[in-house]
Amino acid sequence: MIAEALKGVRVIDLSRILAGPWCTQNLADLGAEVIKIERPGSGDDTRGWGPPFLESLDASESVSAYFVCCNRNKKSVCLDFKNPIHKKHLLDLVRSADIVVENYKVGTLKTYGLDYESLKPINPGLIYLSITGYGQDGPKSDRPGYDYIFQGLGGLMSYTGHPDGEAGGGPLRTGVAVVDITTGMYATSALLAALFQRKTTGKGAFLDIALLDVAVAMNANQASNYLVSGTAPQRTGNAHPNLAPYEVFKAADGYFILAVGNDTQFERLCILLETPWLSSDPRFKNNAQRLENLSALRSLLGQAFVHAPRDFWGKALQERGISWGTVNTLDDVFSDEQVMHRAMLSRTHHPYYGDIPLVRNPMLSSFQERHQQPCPPPRLGEHTEDILNQFSNPGRDPEFTENTRPVKG
Numbered sequence: 001m002i003a004e005a006l007k008g009v010r011v012i013d014l015s016r017i018l019a020g021p022w023c024t025q026n027l028a029d030l031g032a033e034v035i036k037i038e039r040p041g042s043g044d045d046t047r048g049w050g051p052p053f054l055e056s057l058d059a060s061e062s063v064s065a066y067f068v069c070c071n072r073n074k075k076s077v078c079l080d081f082k083n084p085i086h087k088k089h090l091l092d093l094v095r096s097a098d099i100v101v102e103n104y105k106v107g108t109l110k111t112y113g114l115d116y117e118s119l120k121p122i123n124p125g126l127i128y129l130s131i132t133g134y135g136q137d138g139p140k141s142d143r144p145g146y147d148y149i150f151q152g153l154g155g156l157m158s159y160t161g162h163p164d165g166e167a168g169g170g171p172l173r174t175g176v177a178v179v180d181i182t183t184g185m186y187a188t189s190a191l192l193a194a195l196f197q198r199k200t201t202g203k204g205a206f207l208d209i210a211l212l213d214v215a216v217a218m219n220a221n222q223a224s225n226y227l228v229s230g231t232a233p234q235r236t237g238n239a240h241p242n243l244a245p246y247e248v249f250k251a252a253d254g255y256f257i258l259a260v261g262n263d264t265q266f267e268r269l270c271i272l273l274e275t276p277w278l279s280s281d282p283r284f285k286n287n288a289q290r291l292e293n294l295s296a297l298r299s300l301l302g303q304a305f306v307h308a309p310r311d312f313w314g315k316a317l318q319e320r321g322i323s324w325g326t327v328n329t330l331d332d333v334f335s336d337e338q339v340m341h342r343a344m345l346s347r348t349h350h351p352y353y354g355d356i357p358l359v360r361n362p363m364l365s366s367f368q369e370r371h372q373q374p375c376p377p378p379r380l381g382e383h384t385e386d387i388l389n390q391f392s393n394p395g396r397d398p399e400f401t402e403n404t405r406p407v408k409g
Helices: 019-029 084-095 116-122 147-153 178-201 211-217 220-229 263-272 276-280 287-292 294-305 310-319 330-334 337-341 384-388 398-403
Strands: 010-014 033-038 053-055 062-064 074-078 099-102 127-132 205-210 246-251 254-259 323-326 345-350 354-359
Touching: 010 019, 010 084, 019 033, 019 074, 019 099, 019 127, 019 178, 033 084, 074 384, 084 116, 084 384, 099 178, 116 127, 127 178, 147 178, 147 211, 178 205, 178 211, 205 211, 211 220, 246 294, 246 310, 254 310, 263 276, 263 287, 263 310, 287 294, 310 323, 330 337
Parallel strands: 010 033, 010 099, 033 074, 099 127, 127 205
Antiparallel strands: 053 062, 246 254, 254 323, 345 354
């Protein structure tokens, strides 16, 4: 079990939207105490990013499904660090922290004395993670940016989508914010490494994670294809750039994905389709030739697959050791027997919102971890008084009690 691996680690989360909160949710799922600092009255922007919204039991409050996806197991504290009293409370929290995570524009927190160099003297062991669009330095470092921008700038959209000239041709974004999510995962790994390093050196660290860097790195084999060949990858729709046949085909009753990984599997496929001659056809004898003649191969396979339903092809492909899968909607996903067995859909309960459905963190994979109930995403300012009472007496501060208590999510 790793659900308590970070027990005793305190994280001050100054991040908003998705990349930072995805990272800090990982830390919270691993047992860290994550204190999410939010603006009094409004909080994280994504609280209002909807519909859909999760309604409270008395219908007096709501919070977006977007916010719910990346803020479980956290505590919400409302502080406005432009206010000297609130800033003092924040500094008290930082003194006790192991990690600070923030995603403000470069230089913003320095203005308020909340950058790494300002905080290091009061907490020399502090690990400070800054997530920005372009990094801390360079000609574009002062620019803001969202995931969508970096899907374009990093190259992903240049080879995602159907080719020009085909129906629906042109660059496409992915259906989820993959640069933000991948940035959150890289950031999580970097923080875990920094914690491990601190155990041997006793020193904190400053970590500079940029969405643009991540967008470039996550090109993976497509970047390597370009660097080796000198030719930029083109949009190929659902086809794989390095393997064939490896794409979506239409059966009699819907779409499925066929993933042929080698020449032996292709031979088995041809026998299944009662076209054994295809595997000896000079155009298709090996993977490189199949890629070169993909259009002709796609047409021949498509004509065969359309005559039987997906279940027929799935069973036959499975028996022959050829990978395949249906193209599922999310209702299909959460009713899938393997997804249910792995308990990827979890639930938690909040006294104001009732039962809340969540997606389990796949890092928590033991049987016990799969079935444990996480803490629900917090109401705005839900934990302000409890947390700050550990360091001061906020009840004597009228401005504190009026401006930082829980309000509508």
